Amino acid sequence: MVHYPIKKIIPILFFSIGIFYASLAQEKIEKESGIKASQVPAPAKEWLEDAFENLKKPKWYLEISQLGRSYEAKFQFQDHYYSVEFDSLGNIQDVEIELEQAEVSPEVWSAIQSYFDSTYEQVKVEKIQRQLSGSASALEDYFDEDEREGIVIRYELVFQGKNDIWELWEGLFDAQGILLSRLKVQIRANDNLIF
Amino acid sequence: MKKFLFAFVFLGGLGELKAQEKPVFFTGIFPELSLTKRINTLHKINFKVENQEVIFDNREGENLQFTHYRTDLMLFFDRNVRPGMSVALGVFHRFQEDEDANRIIQQLAVLQRMRNLRINHRFRTDQTFTRNEALEFRFRYRFSLEIPLEGAEVDPGELYVVISDEPIFSSQAGEFEIENRLVLSLGKLINKQQKLEWAVDYRTDGFVQEGFRTRLWAKISYYYNF
Numbered sequence: 001m002v003h004y005p006i007k008k009i010i011p012i013l014f015f016s017i018g019i020f021y022a023s024l025a026q027e028k029i030e031k032e033s034g035i036k037a038s039q040v041p042a043p044a045k046e047w048l049e050d051a052f053e054n055l056k057k058p059k060w061y062l063e064i065s066q067l068g069r070s071y072e073a074k075f076q077f078q079d080h081y082y083s084v085e086f087d088s089l090g091n092i093q094d095v096e097i098e099l100e101q102a103e104v105s106p107e108v109w110s111a112i113q114s115y116f117d118s119t120y121e122q123v124k125v126e127k128i129q130r131q132l133s134g135s136a137s138a139l140e141d142y143f144d145e146d147e148r149e150g151i152v153i154r155y156e157l158v159f160q161g162k163n164d165i166w167e168l169w170e171g172l173f174d175a176q177g178i179l180l181s182r183l184k185v186q187i188r189a190n191d192n193l194i195f
Numbered sequence: 196m197k198k199f200l201f202a203f204v205f206l207g208g209l210g211e212l213k214a215q216e217k218p219v220f221f222t223g224i225f226p227e228l229s230l231t232k233r234i235n236t237l238h239k240i241n242f243k244v245e246n247q248e249v250i251f252d253n254r255e256g257e258n259l260q261f262t263h264y265r266t267d268l269m270l271f272f273d274r275n276v277r278p279g280m281s282v283a284l285g286v287f288h289r290f291q292e293d294e295d296a297n298r299i300i301q302q303l304a305v306l307q308r309m310r311n312l313r314i315n316h317r318f319r320t321d322q323t324f325t326r327n328e329a330l331e332f333r334f335r336y337r338f339s340l341e342i343p344l345e346g347a348e349v350d351p352g353e354l355y356v357v358i359s360d361e362p363i364f365s366s367q368a369g370e371f372e373i374e375n376r377l378v379l380s381l382g383k384l385i386n387k388q389q390k391l392e393w394a395v396d397y398r399t400d401g402f403v404q405e406g407f408r409t410r411l412w413a414k415i416s417y418y419y420n421f
Contacts, residue, residue, distance in 0.1 A: 031346070031350035031351065031352065031353065032346045032347065032348060032350060033345045033346040033350070033353070034345060034346045034347070059347075061346055061347060074310075074347065081310070126308075160277060160278050165236065165237055165275075166275075166276070166277040166278060167236075167278065168278035168279075185278075187278060187279055187306070187308070188348075188349065188384075188387075189231070189387070189388075189390075189418075189420045190279075190304075190306055190313070190315060191229055191231045191241065191390075191418050191420060192229075192357065192380075192382065192390055192392060192416070192418050193304070193306065193313070193315035193317070193339045193341065193357070194273070194281065194283070194302075194304040194306075194315060194317055195229055195231070195241045195243055195269075195271060
């Protein structure tokens with residue numbers, strides 16, 4: 001083995017400390033972070049308690065974007081995974097429920113399927129969410145009384161679509177399964193996991 | 196997760212059985228630099244330098260030292276197969292005390308994205324060429340679990356943890372050997388391009404042939420994507 005003086009360790013340490021401090025000069029970012037229920041506006045918590053009886057502790061997140069702040073509750077309820085979004089004052093915005101394909105009505109699914117068939121050679125669906133929006137009272141009635149008036153239903157799908165190459169997409173479909181918009185999804189760099 | 200902890204304890208336990216003849220142990224620092232250049236939507240190139248410096252070796256008494264052990268240079272050409280799945284070919288050169296080594300690497304990586312975790316499976320085969328030594332073949336599988344520490348996703352500026360374990364099966368001149376690498380990392384996603392990770396990398400080998408040894412590295416890794 002070749003012996004170096006212990007002093008050689010010092011430049012390496014400085015190198016890593018240097019990178020760390022350079023990293024603190026960050027760009028303006030959009031982010032979400034976990035928060036305690038006590039940091040959530042009261043109307044958001046009250047709406048959730050009224051709409052979902054006997055709900056066990058949801059996980060709360062604060063999202064900060066260019067559009068401002070919003071709060072999100074995520075929880076499992078009656079075998080489904082829910083994300084409920086509130087604005088900065090705690091007013092309900094929308095509710096997203098993860099579904100299996102079989103839980104989407106056959107008419108809606110066949111419309112979505114015909115979009116896939118006309119646009120891609122192959123598709124693999126990764127996630128299906130039913131998105132519900134409407135006024136606070138309409139949404140509450142939907143969940144505690146199954147009342148559908150005043151509710152806008154949309155479907156948000158994350159899927160892999162192949163033409164020349166496979167790409168990841170997020171598509172928003174209306175209540176009839178007609179595509180409203182789609183967005184290409186970039187997977188966050190995983191160089192630390194694969195190399 | 197439980198299975199993987201069990202496997203580690205089990206492999207560690209195997210080591211203990213052989214440990215009566217004072218196993219070799221050395222420890223040191225392990226800085227690592229990884230640069231990844233995206234060429235187009237399908238292809239990327241990764242260049243990586245790893246440097247291992249020994250600070251303590253139980254074969255050389257109580258004194259601390261600062262001894263160069265290895266410097267590895269790696270270059271990978273990666274092709275995306277599907278979102279989260281890629282294959283790569285790599286070449287590798289190792290500077291070390293005896294003859295330098297050269298290696299070619301074939302890799303398949305599969306990323307599973309869950310609601311708030313990411314699990315990556317990395318499969319590699321490699322062939323190592325060292326002058327005056329028989330060709331060495333290896334198969335390795337690395338399981339990595341990435342856990343965000345602030346929220347459901349790792350966003351720029353946030354911390355995360357990666358736990359990984361990698362058993363490595365090798366064959367050289369008809370002799371079979373197993374190595375295990377358990378790594379616990381604390382990472383910071385600085386921005387979309389950069390990551391910094393501090394890790395403890397615990398390596399055990401010599402399970403089958405003579406010479407069970409453990410190596411413990413304090414790792415600092417910097418990742419840059421452009």
